[in-house]
Amino acid sequence: MKKNSALKLTILIVCIILISLISFVGIYKLQGGMIKNIMPDYLVSKELNGTRLIKFVVDDSTKEVESATTEETTEEASEETSAEDETEEQADENTETVPVNSKEVLTAENYELSKNIIQKRLNQFNMINYDLRVDTTTGDIALEVPENSGIDDILGYLLSQGTFKIIDTETEEVLLDNSNIEEAKTMYYTDTTGTTVYLNIVFNDEGKQKLEEISKTYVQTTDEEGNSTTKTITIKLDDETITTTYFGQTMSNGELPLTIGSPTTDSNTLQNYFVQSGEIAIVLNNGIIPIVYDIGTNEYVAPVITQDILNKIILAAIIIFALMVVYLIIRHRTYGIISALSIIGYIALYLIVVRFTDTIISLEAMAAIGIAIILEFVFVQAIAKKLRENSANADVTIKKELIKNISLQIPMYIMAVVFVFVEWETIKSFGIALFWGLIISLIYNFVFTRLMFIQRANMKK
Numbered sequence: 001m002k003k004n005s006a007l008k009l010t011i012l013i014v015c016i017i018l019i020s021l022i023s024f025v026g027i028y029k030l031q032g033g034m035i036k037n038i039m040p041d042y043l044v045s046k047e048l049n050g051t052r053l054i055k056f057v058v059d060d061s062t063k064e065v066e067s068a069t070t071e072e073t074t075e076e077a078s079e080e081t082s083a084e085d086e087t088e089e090q091a092d093e094n095t096e097t098v099p100v101n102s103k104e105v106l107t108a109e110n111y112e113l114s115k116n117i118i119q120k121r122l123n124q125f126n127m128i129n130y131d132l133r134v135d136t137t138t139g140d141i142a143l144e145v146p147e148n149s150g151i152d153d154i155l156g157y158l159l160s161q162g163t164f165k166i167i168d169t170e171t172e173e174v175l176l177d178n179s180n181i182e183e184a185k186t187m188y189y190t191d192t193t194g195t196t197v198y199l200n201i202v203f204n205d206e207g208k209q210k211l212e213e214i215s216k217t218y219v220q221t222t223d224e225e226g227n228s229t230t231k232t233i234t235i236k237l238d239d240e241t242i243t244t245t246y247f248g249q250t251m252s253n254g255e256l257p258l259t260i261g262s263p264t265t266d267s268n269t270l271q272n273y274f275v276q277s278g279e280i281a282i283v284l285n286n287g288i289i290p291i292v293y294d295i296g297t298n299e300y301v302a303p304v305i306t307q308d309i310l311n312k313i314i315l316a317a318i319i320i321f322a323l324m325v326v327y328l329i330i331r332h333r334t335y336g337i338i339s340a341l342s343i344i345g346y347i348a349l350y351l352i353v354v355r356f357t358d359t360i361i362s363l364e365a366m367a368a369i370g371i372a373i374i375l376e377f378v379f380v381q382a383i384a385k386k387l388r389e390n391s392a393n394a395d396v397t398i399k400k401e402l403i404k405n406i407s408l409q410i411p412m413y414i415m416a417v418v419f420v421f422v423e424w425e426t427i428k429s430f431g432i433a434l435f436w437g438l439i440i441s442l443i444y445n446f447v448f449t450r451l452m453f454i455q456r457a458n459m460k461k
Contacts, residue, residue: 016345016348019345020344023351026038027039039352041355042361047303048304050301050303051144051300052144057294057295057296058138059292059294061100106139108137114141115134118143125154147300160283161289162178163238163239164236168233178287180203180207184284186274186278186281196262199257200255214233232245233246305363325343328380335387338452339380342380342452343377345444349444353436365432365433368429375409380449383398383453391457391460419435
């Protein structure tokens with residue numbers, strides 16, 4: 001009996017040690033010749049980690065376009081101009097200078113629409129804890145995100161208008177555009193040469209018919225004399241050429257696969273292709289920004305709480321926790337050791353969940369985590385005291401303490417749930433952190449804490 005209980009207790013302690021190593025040290029894997037921790041980073045709030053403040057301004061530059069009208073040549077000019085000059089003038093395209101953003105598009109409605117599209121893209125890029133505002137008078141858009149959020153990697157895609165066109169390479173006639181797209185998504189296939197990533201554009205019913213028609217027209221043909229002629233299309237995104245190609249077969253399924261890069265077996269290169277394809281897909285799936293924007297400012301704002309102050313807060317928390325552990329061991333001896341191990345395992349599991357649930361670490365969240373740990377300390381200390389006084393019927397004793405603990409914490413559960421749905425970020429951050437702390441405590445105490453104390457009590461019989 002004692003040996004069996006000792007074995008079970010040892011297994012539970014080993015599990016806690018493994019959880020603690022994963023939480024406090026990480027899980028490391030060889031990637032691209034470097035050893036990297038594959039555990040998600042903590043999401044730190046703006047007041048603790050600093051802020052990136054980016055301002056998108058309406059582009060006020062101009063561009064050259066082909067003039068809609070041509071000047072008539074007068075008889076006097078014809079007499080003074082040589083035949084050679086006339087030929088050159090006729091060959092030249094008449095152009096005019098126009099604003100990049102016409103006055104017609106600079107409206108409050110388009111400013112708001114642009115902001116909404118950028119917001120959709122931010123959400124699909126998994127950006128959180130950001131603040132996006134638009135000035136409906138000037139059209140300027142302000143974006144505030146935590147530092148180290150990866151914003152630099154997606155800025156270009158946030159500002160991309162997202163105009164997609166398939167045109168006749170020779171005549172520049174638009175054959176398909178955004179109105180024909182139903183969905184864009186990333187796909188891949190693997191063969192002996194490696195993995196190929198491609199952006200698969202799915203067209204709506206109208207686009208499907210047009211795609212099938214042009215896939216029969218823009219092909220390579222050979223005449224009776226063996227001379228080949230190729231009629232090509234050009235695919236453009238924001239007037240930038242993605243590729244110029246022709247069709248080798250009829251596209252009757254309404255889908256157009258665009259290869260990103262080339263087949264590869266390198267994991268880093270493959271990941272880059274996936275990211276690139278995914279970024280283009282996000283742009284295409286969220287509509288066209290009606291206004292051309294440029295980056296006005298991109299500034300770093302220092303955190304309210306400096307790293308030195310934060311380090312002191314963390315050090316103080318570690319000292320307090322160490323004193324709690326010493327008290328448990330001195331006060332309850334072997335049950336105190338079990339209590340200390342249980343709390344350490346709880347904190348480790350708590351922090352793992354915080355990482356994977358995108359819980360934002362703010363001062364308020366840190367306070368909630370501290371409250372949850374104190375509640376856990378009170379609970380295990382109460383069990384240790386009960387069992388030290390009387391270890392008989394340990395399971396019944398622990399279950400009673402569990403029920404008592406849950407009933408006492410019901411107001412905390414209600415408060416945490418209510419705070420989660422509050423829009424005020426300060427309150428919401430506190431509520432989310434406390435909610436996870438209470439839920440984890442409930443599950444962890446029933447699985448680990450209860451079993452550890454039971455096995456220790458059985459060893460004393």
